[in-house]
Amino acid sequence: MNSVDISNELTHLIQGENTKNNLSVSQLVEKVLQRAEGVLTSTGAVRATTGTYTGRSPKDKFIVKERSVQDKIDWGKVNQPISEEAFERLYLKVVSYLKKRNELFIFDGFAGADKKYRLPIQVINEFAWHNLFAQQLFIRPAEEELGTHENPFTIISAPHFKADPAVDGTNSETFIIISFEKRTILIGGTEYAGEMKKSIFSVMNYLLPENDILSMHCSANVGFEGDVALFFGLSGTGKTTLSADPKRKLIGDDEHGWSNSGVFNIEGGCYAKCINLSEEKEPQIFDAIRFGAVLENVVIDDDTRVADYDDSFFTENTRAAYSLEAIDNIVMPSIAGHPTTIVFLTADAFGVLPPISKLTKEQAMYHFLSGFTSKLAGTERGITSPQATFSTCFGSPFLPLHATRYAEMLGQKIDEHDVQVFLVNTGWTGGEYGVGERMKLSYTRAMVQAAVEGDLDSVETNRDEYFGVSIPLHVPGVPDEVLQPIRTWSSEDAYRHKASELAGKFKENFKKFSHVREEIERLGGPVHSE
Structure with a gap:
């Protein structure tokens, strides 16, 4: 044939x-x-179930x-x-x-x-x-x-x-x-x-x-003055929540290309997780689920047809698919200029990464290749303590080419357009998961706002002794002590032990990148580990 x-x-x-x-x-x-493939919900969306396979x-x-x-x-x-x-x-x-x-x-x-x-x-x-x-x-x-x-x-x-x-x-x-x-x-x-x-x-x-053209697994938005920001992050890091900003227009929530002309959305819609969705927490997504939208594996009341987003009877991976046009605060067509800011989001359950830090180009390439976040105890069978997880370029299941191809392109773009890159930890502070507490969303929003508005471009910083990144000493709306992880732990020794442990996991994971230029690991990775 x-x-x-x-x-x-x-x-x-x-x-x-x-x-x-x-x-x-x-x-x-x-x-x-x-x-009889699906039913209408109370908002006019179609609800369908997918049987045995509720994920990829x-x-x-x-x-x-x-x-x-x-x-x-x-x-x-x-x-x-x-x-x-x-x-x-x-x-x-x-x-x-x-x-x-x-x-x-x-x-x-x-x-x-x-x-x-x-x-x-x-x-x-x-x-x-x-x-x-x-x-x-x-x-x-x-x-x-x-x-x-x-x-x-x-x-x-x-x-x-x-x-x-x-x-x-x-x-x-x-x-x-x-x-x-x-x-x-x-x-x-x-x-x-x-x-x-x-x-x-x-x-x-x-x-x-x-x-x-650099293809990217990220969300993107643009300010009223045309300043574009990209948000990379794995599930649970806050990518959708933090890129949805009433002061900025959404370009797209998941997939983008970066050409010589600027950034463009690959898609025409959004595919949002909707477990525990509420109008209060995520009003844009909640309001977009109306006629034309598709709900996957969401439980609905047989009589009222009202969706119960808190019910995971079919799966935790409940989803809503809807057109971008269902969101008010968007750019149409989904095209904008070159990014001025890139934000890497991670939810560090070890509680040792700074809540926000500035990255050099080499550090940006290192953390892009690493794609770190944490799996929490109880999220999967057999996980009893936080575990580091790494997804290359924040999207390893979807990358046909060698990862270094994407990382090198990112490094070139950062140089060419003088992009500021930040690592934002939306995870734990004051101790690891189970001891410390999750970073306050209000603090994270303040840090992201300061980053994308350029308030941190020339701020005074100090160097993290384990990961080598530059930690701003002051961020508007955030207590200074919160910015320094070691100052939030009750035991300095416990912090040092856990920071050293996570730095070691970064280094061990990076061994798989045999084709990466030596200076990326030397200048971009952790500076101290066990």
Whole structure:
């Protein structure tokens, strides 16, 4: 089976009598209800459940080992190879399966708000609610743009199709396979809609750097004077909360590119965690969950259809998908200039990282590669004390290229645009988790505000003796003693022991970066450990 035959099979599929092309939001909602795929909540959002799979399946993700990419991909546990032959056999099975469905739903759109760099995409879904999800998360085309929507990267999603690992070369019944040469993503065996979003992000993390554009797993906002800030951080660090600022307009909450022209959002929507969501804490997200939005695995009252965001019956990973246009304080289109400030967010449960510190370029590259935060006791089976966790570039599951490629690009951008970089610890102070207390959100907001408004660019600092970063001595609205971690602990010896322990974990993790320039580790990493 060659690429021409693959293309013909796709053409026959999308031109079939059972296809529904670019239905409106209202039409898709009607289809969801008619097909009993979901129900309406009291706010008009669609609620669907995803069965066995309530999150991503990283062990079932593959990249086809094709001649044009095989020497560029960072092959391993994240980017598992699969042969072209296995991909094509499975492709034919999935297409044959979908041809027999009563209805298929097709969405044509884009990834990338900047028209100079955007990627045409086509999403073919077995489920109507998945197609509604795609409409919320990706960029919808104007009517006239559909006529020039050429050579798209195509997602083919068949949740009810199960692979046979013994025959198909997969690890389980589930598969997410990217073929860069065929410009196709094949998804099956899972109803979790987030696989579509993240697979396109993985594609952009390959294509954008190949065009000298840094792809980033971060949120972004812009002040009224055009000053752009980026927020990197893993789950639980406060990325969504801190980037939602009434004094600044949101560019996007999760995925961005940084070109020679500035920053642009890759998506057209948001995919927010909504466990324990409340109107008081996160009013923007709460108010965005209305008609057109999709709720995944959220418990709702059978009679009133009111969502109970505190109930984790299906999963802790409850989600809300909604269009950016559902938020008032946004930039449209989602494009802005070059960043002046970058904030790395971490929730240090060891309680030893400074609540805010300034980073040199080398330190920024080091902490970008490290992507540190903490897993807390009780969050996973077997975790009884805080554990350091590292996610390369704050997004390791979605990086097809070697991590140093992204880090070097970040370093160049920092130099070129004289960007100020800060490490902000939203975790514990006065002791580790269980002894100290979580940093007050009001303090963190004050520190972030001072950073993005330039108030800390020339402030007096001292050097942290364990991590080498520069700690501001004064931040408006924050007590001076809070800024120095050692001064918040009751036992200086206990602090030193824990700081040394965490510094050692940083150094041990960094050993995996064999291709990193020596000065990045020497000038950017901890200066003291056990």
